[in-house]
Every structure is written in C-alpha cells, then in structure tokens.
Amino acid sequence: MAKRDDLGLRAALADRLLPVLVAAMSFLAALGLAGTLASASLAHSWQSQASDTLTIQVPQPNNPDASGKTTRLAAVQAALAQTPGVTNPQVMSQADENALLTPWLGEDATQLGLQMPGVISASWAGPGSPDALGEALDKISAGTMVDAGAVWAARVAALTSSLQDCAAAVLVIVALVAAAVVAVAARAGLAQRRDTITIVHGLGALDGDIATRFANRAVVLVAAGSVAGTLLALPVLDWLAALAAPFSGQMTGSALSNVPMPLWFILPLLPIAAAGIGWATAQLTVRSWLRSLP
C-alpha cells in the first residue's frame, strides 16, 4: 500500500488522547525503572556493608575472665584475633559507645549507673556463617553475644528483593495498560474507518498492509507520547535521587546531576520499548478485526 494516508488514519487514530495516555504510562514506567535500579543499588550497597560485619557484646568487660589472668574483654579480643575468618577486631571506645547510645540514654550513659557491655567490632571473612563463634566466646566469657550482620543482610536482601519485585510488577502493569490503551485506540480507529477499510480490503489490500498502516501510525503517536513522558519524569527522578543521596552516599549537584548514570542509558530505551508495544498491539488488534471480513 502506498505511503500516503489513504486510510485517513491521521484523523481516525486518536492523535491527542493516545500520546497523552502513553506519556502518563511512560512517566510511571520511568519511575518504576528508577525504583528497580535504586533498590538493586541500595541492596548491593547495604548487603556488602552489613553481611561481613560482626558485633560482639561482652557483659562486665572489666571483670576477670574464666582463667582469672586477664579481663573478659581482653580475653574475648584475644580469642577473636586467633579465630580464623575473623579480621580486624576493634574494641569500641567509651566515647563511640556513648555516641551510639545518646539517642536513647542521653549524653552520658555512665551517669545512669548502668553496667555497659564492652563492644568489639570485627569483620567476618570466613567460609559459612559465624554461628559457632558465639558458643566459643561464651565459654571464654559467659554471656558474650555475637551479632552477625549476615542476619540483617538477609533481611535487607529480602526487603530489597520485594521492592524490586514490586517495581518490576509496576513496569509489567504499565506495559499492559499501555497495550490496552493502544488496542482501544486502534479499535476506535477501525470503527471510525470501517467503511474505508472494507473498501480497501475489497480492492485487494492484504491484511498485513492494513495492519501495518495502523501500526506505523500507532508507533508515531506512542513514541511521541513516550518521549514526552520520559522527559517529564527526569526532573522528578532528579528530585527523588537528591532525596536518596544521603542513603546512597552520592552528593547532590546541579540540575539532573543526581539521576544515576545507568538511568541515562536505560531511559532512552523506554520510548523504543513503548513503540514496540504499540506496533505489536496495533498489528494484533487490526489483524484480529480484519478476520471479521471475508
């Protein structure tokens, strides 16, 4: 079929409503994509920080240990230094402990007369989980507790995995809604141009030719709407990225500089994907409708 608008599709295929609806869908898809990327990035960052961290609490740290030769805190620290897989054991200073407890206990927790445990931070680089470490340290200094970051890392992983699933579900829903919007627009165009299409069909137009004319028109409208929606999403993404900067360790800067680099590569794919959805949906809708003709 000729490249000209013989079917009158410029007038028939909603050239105002469809791009606006697709722009809205693309806006949401851009946010969904950003959410997927952000949750993946945060998950990676938090897990790598938390999974290898050990926090050991030693009650009555200055009392003698089981052997009576040294303090409980020093005994645990020495044991940690000799345990394979444990690296960099550091006793937390009183000042650091106070800083941690200040939100709950005030400026100087020692004035409350509480028995503060000694705290040792270390990294776990051994194979498997450090579960057996707690039992070993308890024998050296009764009541010693080991808090492994891996437990928290697993919880963070579960949370961020759920967030990623939600973001992916949003993307799928947005894609389905966009396809439905294109299908409705194509059916409206078919209804409006029913006589024309019946005539052209009778003159020997192939189903594929007619469907491609609709699909090409849909691609133009969908791509235009999607580009607009994606561009409109950029300032919002920049604002959200600026809000999230303290958590991700990034610095805020000039306009749009907060948008993560991977998004700059992925966002241009959004109009392409939208155009693909529009083309395929229009093809399917029109070919299905043409089946009603002999």
Next chain:
Amino acid sequence: MVRFEDVWLKYRNPARPGAPAKDILRAISFEIPDGGFRWLTGPSGAGKTSLLKLIYLAEHPTQGLIDILGTRAANITRREAALLRRRIGVVYQDFRLLPQLSAYDNVALPMRLAHRGETQINADVTEILRWVGLEDRLHARPDELSGGAQQRIAIARAVVARPKLLVADEPTGNLDDEQAQRLMLLITALNRLGTTVVVATHNMALVERYPAPKLRIEDGKLVQNG
C-alpha cells in the same frame, strides 16, 4: 472463467437468532468462459447483488463450489483471496469511494495496492479519468461531485488496473444516456481485450442495445442462462 456449481447462500437474521436461515440464492449453477460477457438481470431483491458479492469474494457461499479466474474460492488463503481480488474490478451500486481522497487518488488506489510505479499510475489514471470525462476534476473529493460523476470515478477505479474480471452492479444507474453509452463502449472494449464481464442492470434498453447472454435471477433462483 467464472463457474458456480450448486451454490446456495443463506442469511440468518441476527435480530431473530432462532429463526430459520433465509435462502437468498438457491442451487445456482452457471459458467462464464474467459473473455465472456453476461448481463445479470432480475427484479429488485431477486439476489443479483448477492450473486455479484460471491463473484467478487465479498461473501462465502453457504453451500456449493465457486471457481473465480481458475481458482477454487473455498481453498484459498486470505492472502491469496486478496491477490485474487486485485484481478477483479468492481463497480458498486453505491460507488464506495473513499471520501477523504481526491478523484485521482480514488482511481489510483487499486494500482497503489498492487505496488505499481507512480509514473505508470499517473499515466493510466489520467487517461481513464479523461475517458470518463473527469480530467478537469482530478483533485475534487467525492462530496464535491454529482452522483453521476461519482459513479464515473467508481467505474474508472474498477477498470484502471485492467482487471481480468469486471463485475458491475447497476453501473449506469446515475448516468445520462450519453454517459451510459460511453461507459458501455469502455466495458465492451475491455471485454474485447479479454476481460470477463458481468453487469447487473435493470436497464433493459441497455441490454437490448448490447446483446449478450443473460443470467436472469428470480427469487434467488437462476431462471435463464444464455
């Protein structure tokens, strides 16, 4: 060649789903050889338009076999049906022009569907529009033209691609006598060049002026063949 063999066409009334189907055409059998000419006559409502629709593949028969230009209509794919339609020129009773297109583009449509070059399209469309006396209305849209002019455009569109089979439903209904004569000259010229022609008409004067075998239908039955 056009061949009908015991063809039946029944319609169900969608408003009365339980009602029995109505016979529109009953046990129609005839054959038109390549390059043949047939008048199709009969009273209004006899089934002439339905029979033409079967010929130009706008309907499927309820029963029976139809061969069009050597192809068994029941055995072809949708693509093959479309390609077969390109070899059939149709003049519809209600013209069926595309309102958004000019006279020129309406006539050019079958050639564009067949992916002919614009140079050839321009030459052929201009020539055929000159033939039907509309060379000065190339850019007029259908709603800017009289009924007679629209019918001439419909005729030009039907013949511009030099079809192997020409089917016309009351092609002279909106034409004055001179234009009708001119149209019949065009149709008989095409027929002499090998196009098989079927023309449905009420105009018995026209039939007598251009003697040819007749297919006469009454109440859905073929009552005269030859």
